[in-house]
Amino acid sequence: MPDAIDTDGLTVGQVSTGLGVTVRALHHWDEIGLARPSLRTAAGYRLYTAGDLERLHRVVVYRELGLGLDRIQAILDESTADVPGALRAQRTRIAERIDRLQQLSAGLDRMIDAHERGLLLTVEQQAAIFGPQWDPESPVKARQRYGDTTQWQQYAERSASRSPEEWQAVADAMAGLERALGDAMDAGVTPGSPEANQLVERHREVFASYFPLTRQMQVCLGRMYEADPGFAAHYDGIRAGLATWFRRIVDASARAHGIDPDSATWD
Template sequence: MALTVSQVARLAKISIRALHHYDELGLLRPSDRSESGYRLYSQADLQRLQQVLFFKELGFPLEEIRRILADPTFDLRAALRMQRQLLTERASRLDALVHAVDTALDALERGTHVDKDAMFEAFGDFDPSKYEEEAKQRWGETEAYKESSRRAARYKKEDWKRIKEEGDALFQAMAALLDAGTAAASTEAMDLAEAHRRYLGTWFYPCAHTMHRGLGELYVADSRFTENIDKTRAGLSLFLRDAFAANAERHGAGEPCGSI
């Protein structure tokens, strides 16, 4: 049975205005209209709305969500698996932060101090400035590097934490596929490769499929990349390279013409 816009708004706990906005963007257009011209939403529309809200909760911009859902190769099952992995990683990180807050509160109430090593444990050891000078020497004249530098200059500590969190979650999801024996050329692996490419586009620089394929080659050719990536799971760098290449071919991109 079709639902009206007000019924869907109550069900999804969002505003009618938001649903109208999604319609205008082409993000979620109702399948039908009543004789009076009112929007009517089907079960398939509700399923699409759920995807919109999942991606939105994970921080994806609306335009990016629209592109993802409009992709003819979009796989709902693979998307749900990826979303679950990303949300699980976020939940783990939030649990660690809650524990850190509780520890700080307990120390404050007792009049003691938190151990300096434990104080920032929840934030990890990500350092965005690492290899900065070398990156500038290798790619400083490229538009990708210049765009990445412009964006990075605006990021604050909480932005870098989020960037690390999202990147780690994508690599963990890839590692899970590798553990399960899933082929790098599978739909699931290629969808995650595409998610990683879009992640780079969201946070750093527009990354064409050919460039993304070249980045995968770099993950294997440069031992520092390989060593760091394979800390997540042995052999992950090779799996990423092959998944990036398969995804590039799926989108009609040939051999890499270079990376950033």
């Protein structure tokens, strides 16, 4: 601090620069009686003495520790104030905040990994959950193909918070649906029937584990299942012709809801 403190006192600007606090903060502390300058110039400008500066130093220290201004004032002004107790309580609050921030950091790491990798499961976990035929590279391929879409973001957000047990429940629900589709086709369920429409709705509900699926998107998905060799092989491996039958029941359900399958778009 300048030598002027020994004689004339320091101005607000000098104190602001020396302590690294704003002039506005110093004015506010003065107004609430937390740290008032003891002197004034003839023109009415504030001047801080050595004693004022010592109090300001303490205010800055306690504020940096996270104490509120009311608590700081009580510590500085009340002779019976339990300073160690106040500091211990603040230390507890800081420790709790650090723990919370560490949890948030870990959550951010998982979210980043999910956006980049899709599945936060080991190769062994994927095989155990999705079966030995599962390709562990499929999430990487999906990200390369769909990584810039809203649906990939939604999928990643769900994946980031999902445990292996929850993924197992998703896989079981999808496997149960596929068995039901095969059984319905074997039983001669026709597109547009109540039974077929219920299966279409069930598919949308199960698929929502990955991302929300509109009826138009479901039409596009059904057609991809039929046209894509990989998807077609999967569904036709459950029942011969299942990929086409599934596309037909989805199309029929879409028409019942006023959607032309031939003009459906992914939205």
